[in-house]
Amino acid sequence: MRQTYIKEIAKHVGEEVTIKGWLYNIRSSGKLMFPQIRDGSGIIQGVVFKKAVSEETWKNFELLTQESSIVVKGKPREDSRAPGGYELDITELEIVQIAQDYPITPKEHGIEFLMDHRHLWLRSRRQQAILRIRAEIISAVRTFLDDSGFVLCDSPIFTPAACEGTTTLFECDYFGDEKAYLTQSGQLYNEATAMAFGRVYCFGPTFRAEKSKTRRHLTEFWMVEPEMAYADLEDVMNLAEEFLSYIVARVLDKRQEDLKVLERDISKLEAIKTPFPRLQYDDAVKMLKEGGLEFEYGNDFGSPDETYISQKYDRPVMVHRYPAKVKAFYMESDQENPDLSLSVDVLAPEGYGEIIGGGQRMFSLEKLRERIAEHNLDEASVDWYLDLRKYGGVPHAGFGMGIERCVTWICGIEHVRETIPFPRMLYRLKP
């Protein structure tokens, strides 16, 4: 008999269905048993009435342990008291495998234990909610960009010479005689593809060999980076606010159940509507000083600074025109004050800090060369990149968004390590 997925159970009320899944939990009260069954698409509460099933079936239910794999037959019925709105009157049970001593029990476990058992921890309700929201966000990102005329151009993972210094780069042996470095950003490649396709994006894993052990760092994380030819800082800010509000609206539309599991305050997400506030770096610094924070003008913001600024708003705030020296070498400078760059960081509300960084790219070949020299970079390693300023250079701009930070914010959770199926961190390479 064909499998019915729990998420589609509403369509099958009163019919006999087959559910193939795992025992999530079970409680019994004399002549009734209430197994909770999960099949990956959802969880449903079953009802087993001793008189309604064979003796063997009843006994088999008594054998079941947490995460045993089972196939059950029964009829779904609406029940407003049931968690998902439906219950299943079970008539038959087939045991596929009895799980022995499943390590993750309903009791509390330490985080290291859970991370060591990540391959099993993923089966829990909370982790499922987070990763479903992650998948929804990624789908929303791609739909938004595809529908807005951006062409997906995957940038390479292996990059040759280390353009911005090797300290935070992972180094790979490339057939013995060469070194390859794992990409930190598709930015430079995006600029090449933007000159070919006008509007492009790349979306893939990126890598930072940072020895940070904070709740916001992974060594391997996914980043989406749109880039536009014939565009400026203003266009980037317009794109960023449309993009983020679309993503949030999509999650609110499709993943209400999962947000409920996470006890997310929905009102905070419902507030995420364009336009987003825009704030010059200079004004953000004033705000910090007025708030009594110690901050030296010209520096980049630290986490506490970002938290302070973002908590002033109910939606993401776009801080623009950072000092050129705290931004990447390829940022265009502000004509009105060349010490400032045409850059923008988008800080998520509720203290989640930076989720997007972007800006307008340097147009002039000469100025770009000066910057490369100032940053002590090796010009030979980016000769191809300089070509983009020789052969029909145009004003262009774009941004990058780290997916895991975005998921952390939208889910309203503490730590980035729960936002990817198998997180990689300073001391975490397994499973």
Add this chain to the structure above:
Amino acid sequence: MRQTYIKEIAKHVGEEVTIKGWLYNIRSSGKLMFPQIRDGSGIIQGVVFKKAVSEETWKNFELLTQESSIVVKGKPREDSRAPGGYELDITELEIVQIAQDYPITPKEHGIEFLMDHRHLWLRSRRQQAILRIRAEIISAVRTFLDDSGFVLCDSPIFTPAACEGTTTLFECDYFGDEKAYLTQSGQLYNEATAMAFGRVYCFGPTFRAEKSKTRRHLTEFWMVEPEMAYADLEDVMNLAEEFLSYIVARVLDKRQEDLKVLERDISKLEAIKTPFPRLQYDDAVKMLKEGGLEFEYGNDFGSPDETYISQKYDRPVMVHRYPAKVKAFYMESDQENPDLSLSVDVLAPEGYGEIIGGGQRMFSLEKLRERIAEHNLDEASVDWYLDLRKYGGVPHAGFGMGIERCVTWICGIEHVRETIPFPRMLYRLKP
């Protein structure tokens, strides 16, 4: 004035529009000039009539070189003789940058030269067509799987111990004291997420340090891998044929223009409809022998064998039940003949060979352990994977498809190196 994209020009016939792009080509005949302008979304032929523009505009047009960046104003007009069906009567020109000696000219260039200039080569009509089709295929893959209840679960790039031997693995230094290997497949991780979500897929870059220099090998390539709990070989074959026919139909629907640029024989793609022929390995071997090919029963097929078999059919052929010893350790064996595995390779028609490989996974913990020992693998490195057979194991199955081989086939081109923006090969790490 707002930019109009060339692909939307049909909506603006008779209006004055602004096109922002690059000069693709230009020819003149006395009092007329015909600049071809590309903006990434398409190419349009412009018409400049000496009497209709200022003297300065005419002179500026004479200055233009290939790939100079320009902004033009004019009115689009239908013209059935024009390549895209429209021409632009140009009235104004703004030069953004004159390109000096653009290296890629309409004459023929050698492949090494073109690969060295890949960042510019991407601007050519043929490369654009291929990469647009790539983007369409990727979008189709995701839409199909998302709409079929598969949850995207990204598998990690960094993997710990080398489960299947290190010869074709790229090795990375992981903070000095550990080694990380770049993933060759998300398979093992997919099995964990399938036990959590029922139906999952991963889709990301994978790596093979193969010293092959063939037209079918990249060291870095993208792979999509769906995996299903409670599924068998039959389900995998059903999924694969639905999946491929959906992808081909989408490309036919959306990328006709690009297929035309590539001079693709559309009739070959229109034939790709379910059901696909299914052929046992044993029968495929018979076919080879009857065709006079030398082949020893029990071996894996080589490229010439795959080409021979696939040329017998007008649609992909699914060859199943390969000898267990030529397939991965985790393949389930056929109950009727344990020397055979419940595996399937899908061979694309027209001699393109294998694009999909998959099958049913080993259910039994004991047999899996035996296999691990037989393959001289380190059991400790896959202890977490063995957990999946202890805690509610279920029959499960899935496949992997290499994106670049699929693009090569659908585009009808020779070499995989043109199917990814920045290919990485044995001797190619730049740009």
